[in-house]
Amino acid sequence: MSQNMKKRLLDTKMVPVPSISIVPERDVNKRPVLETRHLGIEFGGLKAVEDFNITVGPTEICGLIGPNGAGKTTVFNLLTKVYQPTTGTVLINGKDTSGMTTEQANRMGIARTFQNIRLFSNMSVEDNVRIGLHNQIPYSMLSGILRLPSYWKAEKKQHEKALELLSIFGMQDMADVKAGSLPYGAQRRLEIVRALATNPSLLLLDEPAAGMNPHETEELMRNIIKIRDDFQIAVMLIEHDMNLVMGICEGICVLNYGRIIAKGTPEEIQQNPVVIEAYLGSQNKEGDK
């Protein structure tokens, strides 16, 4: 891109949002796992997120990036119904989630991790995963109180399933450890396992690599791809680590001041002058970390 063109783009504040979807080719003809239409929320007049439109394919890994305070976590809170949107709708697997509670949205197939780890830190690693399995392997409360055979069967199934999920990250040996006493990286991994236990079709990861060293981040990248391949689910992640975002995301959505300023493939985003201006600052600065 010529310097001239870049200057023109910046001057006119033109926002080049590609009209084409960023859904990868293999997912194009499938029903998207997530669709938002004009999603927005206001906090006492402040538009935290405005006109947020995105489509995520069923096996897509997509990234949500933007400077601090751009509204990324707010988007996650809107998708998971922690906040009810003031405008627009969220469709999960084609179903409108308006008026749903957080718990219902989770049952619809949306699960997440948190920017600041929110494990049940006084419970064991296995019990954390089992809470995720709550709706997956059901039995009635009566059979739990009376210890009917269905209770033992379901409990055994839960135990096996929990260990199986923990083994994704090689954590099956830590099942009895108290979650709060795990090292930081392991707690982040456990949050992902707990979210996976709810059997989502879309996994939201809020800064999964925060506080990880480059080696751990690389392993995390491999694991995110492995999860997508093994479970055939979509992953949407917020991350400041550009190596991770550019390395594994197929589509990237850039947010600034609550608005999408660019959508595209990693290559397109890296070359988009609006993004460079808003997000990375001038090119010789490291940007926002």
Next chain:
Amino acid sequence: MISLLSHLLNGLSLGSVYAIIALGYTMVYGIAKMLNFAHGDVIMIGAYISFCVVFYLELPPVLALIIAMAVCMVLGIVIERLAYKPLRQAPSLSVLITAIGVSYLLQNSAQLIWGANTKAFPKMFTLPDANLFGGNVHIANNTISMLDGRLNVSGNTVLTIITCVVIMVALTLFINKTKMGKAMRGVSEDKGAAELMGINVNLTISVTFAIGSALAAVAGILLCSTYPTLLPTTGAMPGIKAFTAAVFGGIGSIPGAMVGGILLGIIETLGKAYVSAELGDAFVFAVLIIVLLFKPTGLLGKKIHEKV
């Protein structure tokens, strides 16, 4: 020595009742983060219901227990839905005042329905007469006499202690070994995260109130079997003492409520027996003040680290 043993057993029995009530306080506090001061009055309602079932309907005491538990469960759920749920985002002071309001509402409703006169609580459960351990233990007139008749223990005392142990074991298993129990622990640690994991928080809170209230019904029957006078204010004092027990043990902690309740019952009984019968209640609250001075989180309470 024998009298000390006898006082200890009585204290254990009284403490068991406190422990059962304190469980209701502590579970609700742990999960809904509120002090349900109407809990003591649910005890009274439970006692009145069982009284009615035995006295007017002339049904067997076991049925009275089951019906009282069922009615209190429903009452607990209704109270939570109508009075506390709309205030879930409100400051805790509003919820506290509401709880005190519900408490008076229950007391006055009971007065309206059953009158202000003392009702004599019927004998509910009696032990069968028997000779056990080669004649060393005699059971007659619902009294167990041991050590050649030197130690006499009321059947109610023993029954209360046994019931309390059964409840504690059952509740511990429920909390630790079932799905709903795990959901409850999850909600008590982080309501938001639990919700995002697909836990139905409203249902979990309802179940907590239901269990707490059912335990209150059991406590009401046990209490009135030992002190057989029934008034609309019967639940108030035990309720406050059980709350003290819950704080003493560390509010929010289930083992804490158990330990706190039993210790408090023993302290109260021994204080009444050896120091002053009039000051028995004062001891209970003095204990609360001393514990709060030296260990504000209670005996088994956890310190909460606020993130900054």
